[in-house]
Amino acid sequence: MSDLLVSGGRVLRPDLTIERADVLIDQDSGTIQAVGDEARSAAPADELDAGGDLVIPGLVNAHTHVAMTLLRGYADDKPLDAWLQEDIWPVEAEFTPEDVRAGAELGIVEMIKSGTTAFSDMYFHVPEIAAAVEDAGVRAVLGHTAVTVAKDDGGARADMQESLDVALELDGAADGRITTTFQPHSLTTVGEEYLREFVPKAREEGLPIHFHANETEDEVDPLVEEHDERPLEYADGLDLLGPDTFVAHGVHVDESEIELLAETGTGVVHCPASNMKLASGMAPVQDMLDAGVRVGLGTDGAASNNDLDMFDEMRDAAMLGKLAAEDASAVDAASVVEMATQGSADLLGLDSGRIEAGANADLAVVDLDAPHLTPEHDLVSHLAYAARGSDVRHTICDGQVLLRDREVQVFDEDAVRKRASERARELIDRAQ
Numbered sequence: 001m002s003d004l005l006v007s008g009g010r011v012l013r014p015d016l017t018i019e020r021a022d023v024l025i026d027q028d029s030g031t032i033q034a035v036g037d038e039a040r041s042a043a044p045a046d047e048l049d050a051g052g053d054l055v056i057p058g059l060v061n062a063h064t065h066v067a068m069t070l071l072r073g074y075a076d077d078k079p080l081d082a083w084l085q086e087d088i089w090p091v092e093a094e095f096t097p098e099d100v101r102a103g104a105e106l107g108i109v110e111m112i113k114s115g116t117t118a119f120s121d122m123y124f125h126v127p128e129i130a131a132a133v134e135d136a137g138v139r140a141v142l143g144h145t146a147v148t149v150a151k152d153d154g155g156a157r158a159d160m161q162e163s164l165d166v167a168l169e170l171d172g173a174a175d176g177r178i179t180t181t182f183q184p185h186s187l188t189t190v191g192e193e194y195l196r197e198f199v200p201k202a203r204e205e206g207l208p209i210h211f212h213a214n215e216t217e218d219e220v221d222p223l224v225e226e227h228d229e230r231p232l233e234y235a236d237g238l239d240l241l242g243p244d245t246f247v248a249h250g251v252h253v254d255e256s257e258i259e260l261l262a263e264t265g266t267g268v269v270h271c272p273a274s275n276m277k278l279a280s281g282m283a284p285v286q287d288m289l290d291a292g293v294r295v296g297l298g299t300d301g302a303a304s305n306n307d308l309d310m311f312d313e314m315r316d317a318a319m320l321g322k323l324a325a326e327d328a329s330a331v332d333a334a335s336v337v338e339m340a341t342q343g344s345a346d347l348l349g350l351d352s353g354r355i356e357a358g359a360n361a362d363l364a365v366v367d368l369d370a371p372h373l374t375p376e377h378d379l380v381s382h383l384a385y386a387a388r389g390s391d392v393r394h395t396i397c398d399g400q401v402l403l404r405d406r407e408v409q410v411f412d413e414d415a416v417r418k419r420a421s422e423r424a425r426e427l428i429d430r431a432q
């Protein structure tokens with residue numbers, strides 16, 4: 001048996017207490033074998049020093065568009081609709097499969113370096129993203145995002161069919177590290193007739209569903225006008241909600257919709273940085289938590305964030321949650337740490353996000369030896385409010401070491417950055 005010992009650290013346990021403990025990992029099964037006294041292995045095949053560090057579950061980014069790293073800083077300071085239509089979609093039309101691969105590798109390197117071990121993605125040229133995930137050793141929930149507006153009927157149906165086909169084909173790829181979702185882009189960018197035709201097919205195949213919902217007011221008003229019901233009531237009528245569904249954003253949800261989310265077990269991925277940057281609004285996160293809605297955390301794409309650092313996202317979630325509730329006790333440190341770990345993992349259907357025997361061996365080791373993490377009154381507070389992605393020292397996924405002493409083990413980081421820069425430059429040239 002091949003095993004790995006993470007030794008000498010303090011460990012964040014599932015109940016958010018901190019315990020001095022070693023963690024023993026079975027690399028063959030990719031799971032945690034023991035935490036604490038039972039972890040003292042006679043002679044582990046490999047050892048990672050976590051002395052003075054905090055060992056946490058690998059963070060889970062529950063909503064992103066990873067290849068959009070190529071568009072980081074390309075178009076800023078606009079609202080969602082204008083940003084997508086005027087800037088993003090014209091350039092995305094020029095993306096080649098190689099561009100998506102280069103952008104995905106860049107995004108994955110950024111995530112590995114900041115302690116993220118799993119992500120959920122919405123994009124196109126998905127086999128390229130799957131190949132990058134396979135090479136990198138991370139986990140991902142992938143899918144092809146279908147849009148039907150501004151397409152003829154043939155084009156629209158083909159895009160919906162591709163979303164089904166890609167989800168069926170890639171499920172279980174990369175030794176099971178890849179799973180999939182069926183992905184209508186949003187309730188306003190996919191026509192009702194296509195949802196009526198394809199959602200039942202996705203349900204029949206048992207595919208989980210992921211889409212953008214209630215992100216901006218512009219997305220809510222037309223649906224209310226046309227159907228005389230709230231967007232999530234409309235979605236429920238189309239069998240889009242349920243425990244196998246998680247929606248991105250959920251910013252403009254009213255009380256009845258929060259109830260509907262809780263009743264149906266539908267998950268919500270909160271994306272605070274994107275919501276602030278595009279001025280989409282403030283999601284009522286504390287109200288959703290109080291109502292028993294399952295909430296995870298995501299960065300959204302790098303062009304609306306502009307990074308993929310989940311530590312940033314935790315802090316943004318806490319800050320924005322307080323502002324939205326006008327209550328400093330809302331969305332507290334423990335809530336955001338839970339959202340970024342067990343909360344997101346639960347939405348993605350992963351047995352990750354907790355350091356416990358039997359769970360996936362997906363971990364990050366945070367170096368606490370820094371002025372901004374001193375003194376150590378409360379390490380959960382530090383994770384939420386003071387730590388940064390660059391404090392991550394080691395990252396482990398599926399029992400394999402992806403980052404060792406801040407060195408990415410799975411890719412040549414400089415080559416990935418160089419390729420992404422070149423591809424991004426050529427892409428913008430083509431689009432202009």
Ligand SMILES: N[C@@H](CCSC[C@H]1O[C@@H](n2cnc3c(=O)[nH]cnc32)[C@H](O)[C@@H]1O)C(=O)O
Pocket residue numbers: 065080084088089092122123124145146147159185212215274300301304
């Ligand atoms: N543009 C393609 C496919 C869409 S892929 C997923 C899309 O979501 C877009 N996207 C990124 N962030 C957001 C967001 O916050 N809300 C809605 N869409 C977004 C992203 O740019 C990408 O175009 C088509 O026309 O078929």
Ligand SMILES: [Zn+2]
Pocket residue numbers: 063064065122212248300301
């Ligand atoms: Zn998005």
